[in-house]
Amino acid sequence: MVFPLVNLCAKEVVSDHSSSLGWLDCVPRELYRPLLEAAFTNCRLLAVGELVQRWPERTLRVGGRRRKGQSPPNRLCVQALLLAVVRGLSDKRCALQVLDLCGLQCEEGGVGDPMGGWSLTVALCTMVVQARAGAQRALRREGERERKRVLAKRRGEKRGIEEESEGGERLVESVGRDKEGSETSGSLGEEEQVKGVRRRIEMERRKESAAVAGLAGERGSESEADSEVVVCVRADLLVNARSWERVGAALGTTGPLKLQCRYVRVEELSASSIGSLLDLLPRHGLLGVDISYSCLGVAGLVLLLPQLSMFPLLSSLCLHYCNLDICRDMPGQEGALRDMSQWLGQLGQLRRLSLTALRLPGHLRMLLSSLSQPLEVLELPYLSLTPADLSYLSCSPHASSLQQLDLSENRLDESALPSVRRLLSQASGCLMHLSLSGCGITDGLLAALLPSLSCCRGLKSLGLALNPLSVAGLLDLVRTVVRMPSLRQLRYPNPLEDYQPGLPPMPSSAQLLDWPLDELVEVHEATSLQLDRVVMESGRSDLFLTCDLLNYNKDLVEQ
Known part of the structure; x- marks a missing residue:
């Protein structure tokens, strides 16, 4: 009961700002952390500023993984924190040397008005430039x-x-x-x-x-x-065309605050601008690069990969919608793809590779075989994978080390079924997150996959949304997953019976997404009641079922 009591007292102390001059001078350094957390929770901006301005420890970490039920700091509190860091540069009572804000950013407009990734990036860069x-x-x-x-x-x-x-x-x-008239010596x-x-x-x-x-x-x-650095600021950055100049100015600035990046996400920038950004980032400390909605092409990516190989700790590379389309027969593209594979092999610490909508059918072996270490996270949605690609993946060194696998929106059929089952068997000892959404899995394919799925005893989340399953297929699925003790979340599709008449016999994921559901609420409630009854009879109160594509609680899965 000590910690709840401390938190309760801290809440009362920071609530009265008029008394801060009295307790700030005598409070021990061990209480600064609970006082700051109470100030964040209750949005006490002045208390946040005064505590941070005279922070007694070398390191202050705000962000990262939060406790269950803990909300991220309000954006006004984050702004007060940044202003206090600048004021603390001239305050002899402040011992701060490292400010760690990694993982602080949230989705814009979330609960409690947290600070989004773009807003935090701009605020940080402005703080660095103003401090200089x-x-x-x-x-x-x-x-x-x-x-x-x-x-x-x-x-x-x-x-x-x-x-x-x-x-x-x-x-x-x-x-x-x-001595007038004296001798010459005078x-x-x-x-x-x-x-x-x-x-x-x-x-x-x-x-x-x-x-x-x-x-x-x-x-x-x-x-x-x-050039004398007083405080190192670690953060995850989101850079796009609107913030690129400000980020470049902050990274190129020498002054009392030094900006260090752990993960950088780049959106809608050209290959040359991304290359300039990579040149400004410190070589040590960068763990991940996420490039999204940028028209790189294979040639642009080949230009960037040599720069990425200069970061020795880089473990994550995500490429989303970067206009890599091998389906088009273009001169010299095969050679560029081989160069891309060669440079991927230079990323010796790579553990996560995410390729979204790159359309690389038949080239998975060429891309992954050059990697020096097996991957732990592999995301390949919208890649138009062929049976040959799945066959290679099931026999590759990566299969037995995968903790997270996303094959969404890659059409699976009878010819791919043996490879998928072999892949699940190889990954059964380590796989924790699996997504097969929008893969065209019917009742028959699901029945063939369920034995392999049930062998993945460590699986925590399973995504099967936007697959053409009937109510009977869904019931078989739920009866199987309730016997998987580690599973915490199942994202299942709306059954075909819940849609309005006229749906094609073998609908695609796009048709299932756009086709209207039956207007009768009783139809949806009947399906939900049947699934809930199976879960209740199994005694699995810790298993969460949802057909909402946006209702994905990561904290629930990671418990």
Whole structure:
């Protein structure tokens, strides 16, 4: 009961901002974390700012995997945090050196108004650029104060020297009057005294000139002073045409804040712009690259892959809708595809490969056989896979190491069935997430696949949406999955009986998606009641069934 009590007390403390001046000076460093979490939960912006501005530890992590029922921070709280980080640069009480925001971004407009990936990226880049500008202004002000101080000091010393010089001249005149008509040796002594005084004056003038020149040199070396990094900011970035210039400016900036990227997602950028972005990213620390909706083609991807091989820790590569279409017979494309395969083999740490809608029928062996290590995550939706592709995959080194497999929207038939069953058998010991949505699986194909599916004892989620199954086929499916103890979520299709009349005998996934469902609510409720009855009779209260394509709770699956 200690932690709930601490959280309750932290909520009460941050709720009254007028008392913050009293408790901030005496609160122990161990309580900063629960106080900050309470400020996030209750959207106490001023408390967030004051806690972060004087953060007592080297590292502050906000984001990542959240506890069950925990909402992401409100976007206003995130903005208050970023402003406080900049203020903390000049606060001696702040010990922050690493700000980790990886995994903080959420979908725009989510519950509680969290900050989306694009908004967070823009805010971070703005913070980095503003911190550098503030450091330059502070350096200029300090340099100007130092210049005035040195000049004032030199002027005071100069006046003292002039007074000493005047005294020396009066002394010479007095000596001349007292020893008028003396020997030649007395005349030589007078000249030496005058020369000595002048020499001292000249030396002081040279020192003053050197001091002023030194201050001018300090002003000209602002870039060197800017290069001192105070806080490293780690984050996942989303870059598109609207944010590209700002991201480039932040990554190319040297200053008190250094932006480091863990995962970068790029949307609607040309191959040259993506290459320029990769040149700005630090070589160490980048784990994943996601390129979406960019017209790369095979030639553009071949240009980018050598740059990707320069990141030694890169473990994830996702290419979604990048206009790689081998179905069109274009000159030189086969050679470019071989180059692409060769450079993929240079990614020695690659564990996740996601290729969406690239249309590469018959080329899966060429792409995957060059990889030096087996994949753990393989996503191949809309790839127009052939039986030969599935046959290779079922016998490849990747089959026995796959934890996540997505074959959605690849048409499966009787000829592909043996390869799919062999693939499931090979992956049965490690497979946790499987999607076969929109694969044209009928009742007959499902009946042949169910024994292989039931062998995947570690499976946590199974997607079979948009397949032409009847109510009887669905009941057989649910009776099988309730005996799979690890399964937490099943995404099943609406049965054919739930659609309005006129649906083709073998409908495609697009037809099932667009065809209207029966308007009678009783029809859908009858199907749902039958499936729920099977689940209840098995005692599986931890199994979640849904036919909603958008209702996918990842936290439920990962428990």
